[in-house]
Each structure stands twice: as structure tokens, then as C-alpha cells.
Amino acid sequence: MYRDEENNSGFIGRLEALRGIAALWVAVGHSVIWLSIGPVSGVWSDADKQTFGVQALIRRLITYFFNGNAAVDIFFVLSGFVLARSIYRSTRSIAGYAEYATRRLARIVPALWFSLAIICAYLAVLFPGYAVMPGASNWFNGWFVNPLNWATVVDNATFVTPWLNPNAWTLRIEVLASLLLPAVVLLMGSKGWSRTFVVLGASLVVGWIYRGDNLSLLHYLYMFVAGAVIAKHGRSYSRALSERRELIAASCVAAIVLSNALLEPHSIEGDAVIVAASVGLIWSISFGVRANVLAALDARWSAFLGRISYSFYLLHFIVLYTVANFLLHVIPAEILIRWPLFVMLAGGAVSIAIAIPFAWLSFSLIEQPFVRIGKRISAPGRTAFQVD
Template sequence: MSVKEGSSNGFIERLESLRGVAALWVAVGHSMIWLVIGSETAIWSKRVWEVHGVQANLARALITFFSGAAAVDIFFVLSGFVLARSLAGAVLNPASYVQFVVRRLFRIIPAFWFSLLVVLLYLTVLYPGHAVMPGASEWFNHWYADPLSVKAVLENATFVSPWLNPNAWTLKVEILASLLLPLIVWCIGAKGMQGSAARSTLVLVGTAALAWFYRDAPSDLAHYVYMFVVGALVARHGGAVRQGLLESNVFVVGCVMLVVLASACYPLIHPLYADVMVVAGSAGIICALSRGSQAKALAILGTGWARFLGRISYSFYLLHFIALYATGTVLLHLLPSEIVIRWPLAVMVAGCLISIALAVPLALLAFNWVEKPFTLIGRRVSIMQAGVVRQ
């Protein structure tokens, strides 16, 4: 969700830039794991100090600072914050709930279906066919090994399977969490409401307990719902944090380092302890940005490229994987296997740059011709649907 869309309390540009930076993390993170590096076949499943070899260590260091797993957590906390702000002061009733859900579906699904169309065009027109290529990682070889079928397309379009676009599992979590957000916001209570702090604590503890029970289910909503709650709590109670603390570079850098440490000390597969560290760090960053902090450590989010990437971040997030997969497939067919096996880091860096260069214009096209128009349609449809419910 764009930070602008649905926010009734004003547009915070640097929060949108944060989403763009997080989308770039996912792109770089994926770009560093599609080849085997020496004896390391899955560097994302190991801690930094468990990886061996110069190239493998450099790649693991890159995905420590560009962690796709951490980026997903940031997305979820940020969504909880933005959606809670958009619901501030709203009365929870069937009409307002329908209005909210319709807007969310029109915001998320059309761009996702467009990404599936791009994938299908690639697989049916340009894809040379699946083959296990020398040097490719198990993660890369896993995708598109099965024959394309109508059943597979329907399962992907309805979020039953993420086979065509592996990022789809996060959209399923996002949609299900969005269905719960109005209830979560109501449970937390409005600012200044008597007992709001106690209610907020109860909701956070309850959803954190749910995450603990589902800690071994890293694609399940129960594993992540507390992240949306944390975002909503920042929206509700962030104003109580001292502005001087939020202006401190030490505080902001500390929040960033918490995210980086989680990515260094744990495998990048959403272990609960790592997620909690990332959520805490991202909550602090979001709180600082929402309060207008001018800490120098946040200056990067005010740059032109960050603002641009923030605007197209959702489409970029959806489309980069197919650009990377297509780029990787071409490189594996063009380059001698000896080069791929001996210099995998250099090949992956080249693939990263090429795939980002391909994904950015495609994402800009999707943003202008799919995201924006369907977001506006969703607003109009939600108003009509709300009127029908009231009647």
C-alpha cells in the first residue's frame, strides 16, 4: 500500500521512501542467492560466521545489509501504521468495513494480477524451458520446474500457491491482516481513551503469543499479525515518545543496527527472535519518520531516487523477481559454466544490476497504468458498496 493512499492524517513522503528502500533490499537479497558459491548452496540459511569462502562471505554480508526477510517485516509494520492512521477516528460498522476492504483489494490485487500476466507472457513466449543449470542454486532451480497449467494460474491468482510469483505469499498475509486491522484498531482504542494502554498491551501480548505458537510456520498469518499490531500501536501511541529522542542520530542508527544485527545473527528465513529485533528497529524508525525527525541518519530517505523508488515500490517488488529470473536464465545460457562456477559473485552482481534496470521501467508502467487507476476505481466502488450496505 502506498503511504499516501488511504491516509487521512497527511502524506509522509519519507515513509513511502522507506518502502522503496525495503523493496530494493528484497531485489538485492534475491539477486545474491540464485547461484551456488563454492561449497555454499544456501547462504541465506546460515548466520554470517557460518559461511565459508571469500565470495560467499561477501555475498552473505550484502544480504545482511540488504535482507529481503527484514524488508518484509518492515512492510508489515509499515502497513499496520499506515492503515491504523487511515482508520483513525473512523466508526467501525458494516459500511465502513466494506469500504475499507474494497479499497484494500483494489489496491493489492490488480497490480499482482498484472505481475502474473507478465510472468505468463515470459513463460509462454521467451522462456527456453526448465533445465537444471550448472552453478544455479536449488532456490533458482525450484521455480517453473512444473508444466504451466490453467489450474496453476488459478491457484496463483487466488493466492493458493506462490509458484508463479514467489512474493505472493506476503500479499496473502497482507490481505488477511488487512481484514483484521479495523478490529485491531477498535480493540486498541482511540488516543486518550480510558484504558487504551491496557487494551493495547493485551492485543500486543495476545498476538505475540500467537506468533510464538506459530513460530515454525513462517508463511502463516499468525506468524506475522503482531507486526501489524506494532505498526498500529506506533500510530496510536507514537506521539508519547520524546521528540528529542527521535531527533537523535544515536537512536536512529541504533534502530538500523538492530535490523542489521538480526540479519547477521540469524538465518534469513523469519525465525521469531530475528523478526522481533527487526520489528523493534523498524517501529523506532517509523515512529521517528512519522514525527518529522530530522536526524541526519534518515537523510537518505529524502533523496530523489528514494522518493521515486518509493512511488513505484509495490510494482517493483512484484516485478523484480521475474526480471531477475529472466536475467539469470539468459546469463546461465550465455556464460560458460566455468565462469559461473568460478566467479558466481560477479555474475550475481551483474544479474542484480541488469534485473533492476529491467524492473524499474516495467514497474513505472505498472504504477501509472495499473496501480493508480485501480486505486481510484477502488475508492469509487467502495463508496457505492458502503451505500448499498447502509441501505
């Protein structure tokens, strides 16, 4: 039986690769929505879904497979699993929790601030000024309407608003969930299903109550709890389901794609399907399956993308916006209107190619040094709330 290599901290390379592929999903999904196809400028609207034509159909198929909403759900379940797994392996104390929170912020905040610095530099130096661009979608035309000011920068740097970097809306939820997760693990306990059912059930009820609030932690909390459930119970079922792992993995990938195609993004029904599929997928990866459907997770490119995934996730938007804005200014409007999908695919490919080296620099010069600083905060030999 194949089992991914783990180091002493429990690191699983294929989970990191999954995070990289999910970040790529977000990038590709954004890359095909910045131009209108047909007369409708509102992407994901009912009218947009009713637009006919080869280009509209191809974009629809692309967004079924490369859906940023599904990727976010996977991120949250994966974070819940990785963090809860580390918490279960650690000694818990008040001092340990403070160190855990500090290290988690050191992991998340510096790369965000670096991305905001890049965005501010672009807006201050290269941005040609806001204008409603003919042929652009409402999604594209909705960004950077107001002039840059310090209040906006501070609000974005402190997670109040994500309007400088729209991908950063998930980070506020990630930070709050990370701070709450030790309490979730404590409530779930380390043995038995009864407390697990209570905590998971309560989080599902809360998610249902807040189902319309797509920027609230309470809407997504059950996703992190679902990840914690894998951390607590996943190994118990490893041997019993070993012969079905490949089928489970393939079924979970299919369920995610079908949910993207048939259900509304971030609806409670669509999210529930994706979260359940993410649980099965993460369980399959974590407890040893070499299924053909997961072969991409063992490739060098996905391993590399996994390492830089956080910086790539943060930086790709501004690179895409810069490339798209340039193309909107230099390509004649008749070409943008006639061949929008091909222009978007070309711009998306260029933006991804540019964002990758920038993400590597951010990973090397920002992420890694601050992760090391976070580790040094812990007292020598302390094992409380390890999160790396």
C-alpha cells in the same frame, strides 16, 4: 524541528520512501543468491554459511545489509501503522468496512494479476524449458519445475500459492491482516495502554505458538499490531523523546543490520528484534527527525522508488529470473563457477535497471487507475476506513 510534509490524508513521503528502499533490499538480496558460491548449492544453509573465500564473505556481507526477510518485517509493521492510523482518523461502520475491504483489494490485486500475466507470457513465449542449470543455486533451480497450467494460475491469482511469483507470498498475509486490522484497532481502543498491552501480548503469544509456520498470518500478526501501536501512542511520546530521535533512528538501523547478521531469518528472535527496530524507525520518521542515517529517505530516487515500490516488488523477480536464465545459458560454466559473485552482481544490476521502468508502467497503468476506482466506490463525503 524538521517535520515531513503531510497532506490532508496524512500521507508521509518518507514512509513511502522507506517502503521503496525495503523493496530494493529484497531485489538486491535475491540478486546475489541465484548462483552457488563453492560446492554448496543451498543458500542460507549451515553448509553455505561455512563456505570460505572472498566471494562468499562479500555475499554474506551484502545479505546482512540487503536482507529480504528484514524488509518483509518492515513492510508488515509499516502497513499496520499506515492502515491503523487511517482507521483511527475515520468513522467506523459496517458499510464503511465493506468499502475499506474493497478499496484494499483494489490496491493489492490488480498489480498482482498484472505481474502474473507478465510471468505467464514469459513462460509461454520465452522460457527455454526447465532444466537444472549447472552452477545455479537450489533457490534458482526450484522455480518453474512443472509446466504452466490454468490451475496454477488460478491458485496464484487467489493467494492459494505463490509459486509463479514467490514475492507474492506476503500478499496473502497482507490481505488477511488488512481485513482483520479494524477489529484489532477496535479492541485496542483509542486511549490508555491497558487494552494495548492485552492485544499486543495476545498477538505475541500467537506468534510464538505459530513461530514455525512462516506462511501463516498468525506468525506475523504481531507485526501489524506493533504498527497499530505506533498509530495509537506514537504522538504521545513525540515531545518527550524529541532530543533522542536521531539516536533512536541510528540505533534501529544498526539493530536491523545486526539481526540480519547474527540471527536466523524469520526466527521469532530475529523477527522480534527487527520489529522492535522497525517500530522505532517508523516512529522516528513519522514524528519528525532529520537524522543523517535517514538522509536517503529525502532523496528523489528513493521518493520515486517508493511510489513504484509495490509494482517493483512484484515484477523484479521475473525480470531477475529471465536475466539469470539467459546468463546461465550463454556464460561458460567455468566462469560461473569461478566468478559467481561478479556474474550475479552484473545480472542483478541489469535486472533492477529493467524492472524499474516496467514497475513505473505498472504503477501508472494499473495501480493508479484501480486506486482511483477504489476511491470512487466510497459514497461522496464518507470518511469511513480511509486507507489511501
